[in-house]
Amino acid sequence: MGEARVRRRAILIAALAVGAIAVVTAGWQIAAWSAVGGVRIVYDARPVACEGAEVTLEPPGASDDLLGDGGFAWDETFYSPVVGVEPGMTCAIRFFVVNDGWSDIDAQAVALPGMQEEYVSLVRPTMVNPNGQTRLADTDDAAVFAIEGMPVPAGAQQSFTVILEANAEDAGGYDRCSGFIPRPPRVSVSVLGVQRSVASPEASAIGYYAGARAACD
Numbered sequence: 001m002g003e004a005r006v007r008r009r010a011i012l013i014a015a016l017a018v019g020a021i022a023v024v025t026a027g028w029q030i031a032a033w034s035a036v037g038g039v040r041i042v043y044d045a046r047p048v049a050c051e052g053a054e055v056t057l058e059p060p061g062a063s064d065d066l067l068g069d070g071g072f073a074w075d076e077t078f079y080s081p082v083v084g085v086e087p088g089m090t091c092a093i094r095f096f097v098v099n100d101g102w103s104d105i106d107a108q109a110v111a112l113p114g115m116q117e118e119y120v121s122l123v124r125p126t127m128v129n130p131n132g133q134t135r136l137a138d139t140d141d142a143a144v145f146a147i148e149g150m151p152v153p154a155g156a157q158q159s160f161t162v163i164l165e166a167n168a169e170d171a172g173g174y175d176r177c178s179g180f181i182p183r184p185p186r187v188s189v190s191v192l193g194v195q196r197s198v199a200s201p202e203a204s205a206i207g208y209y210a211g212a213r214a215a216c217d
Contacts, residue, residue, distance in 0.1 A: 036196040038101025039152075039189050043204050044094070048081050052089035053166075056213045058082040080205060084212040085122045085166050085179070093162040095200060097187055099152045105191045107150045110160060111142040114182025120173040122180070122208045123164045132160070142186075152189075160187070177216035179209030 048055055057079045083091055099105055110128045115121055116138035125143050127133050132145040152158045162185060184200035209216070 036101065036105060036189055036191055036194055036198075038099060039105055039187075039196070039198050040098050040100065041185070041187060041198055041200045041204075042096050042098055042157075043200070044096070047095065047204065048083060048091055048093050048206050050083055050089055050091040053086045053091065054084045054212050054214070055091075056082050056084065058207055058213070060213065078203065080181075080203075080207060082179075082207040082209060082213055083123075084214075085171075085208050085210055086212070087166055087168060087171070089166045091123070091164040093164065093185070093206065094159055095185060095204075096157045096159050097152055097189070097198070098157040099154055101191075102154055103191050104151050104153045105189045107147045107152055107158065107160075107187055107189055108195070109136065109144055109146050109188040110162065111139065111144045111186045111188070111197070112162060112182075113142040113184075113186070114180065115143040115164075116141065117143070120170045121167055121182075122171065122174055122210060124167040126163045126165055129161045129163065147187075160185075171210065174210040176211050177209060177213075179207055181205050181207040 058081075059077060059079065083089075097107055110132055112125050115123065115125050118138070125145070128145040128147065131148045131150050134146040134148065136144040136146050138144060147160075150158065182205065183202070184204045184206070186197050186199045188195060188197050190196070
């Protein structure tokens with residue numbers, strides 16, 4: 001009788017311990033996902049700047065009949081930056097990782113869709129600043145750069161700049177004035193053992209076309 005009672009008590013204690021561990025683990029996971037869920041990517045008014053190439057808008061501008069007083073456009077057109085890729089040019093794409101979460105997070109990698117080696121692209125990334133000089137293996141859809149030792153405190157932001165160069169090797173794959181618009185960068189972040197891939201807003205994509213856009217009108 002006494003032995004049976006001891007066994008029941010041991011089983012009860014073990015069950016309570018397992019339950020407590022499960023509750024703690026679940027709480028840990030919820031806290032971690034809450035932290036990484038507060039991370040976003042934003043762009044300022046000048047997301048791309050180039051040396052040796054012109055950055056314009058696509059479409060080039062509102063038609064005259066849609067311009068109001070002061071030359072403001074009253075149409076519903078969404079304008080996006082476009083790079084007229086020229087040989088020897090260098091461009092910089094800048095974005096900000098904003099941490100609105102409750103905990104510090106670590107930025108671990110930047111992925112650049114449409115810029116992997118197997119994709120015929122007008123541009124190729126060379127590095128990501130800061131701390132992104134190590135290129136990892138490409139994924140199926142992106143070039144990836146490791147970000148080493150870059151925490152982003154809660155309530156803070158960290159800028160990243162992707163350096164691009166004209167890709168002479170694949171330039172022949174595009175006719176003059178043709179181009180592509182890859183999806184914008186995404187960033188892998190982690191906290192408390194949980195990792196999340198944070199995507200840029202789709203509307204922040206930048207276009208790349210062979211040659212100056214002014215010659216394509």
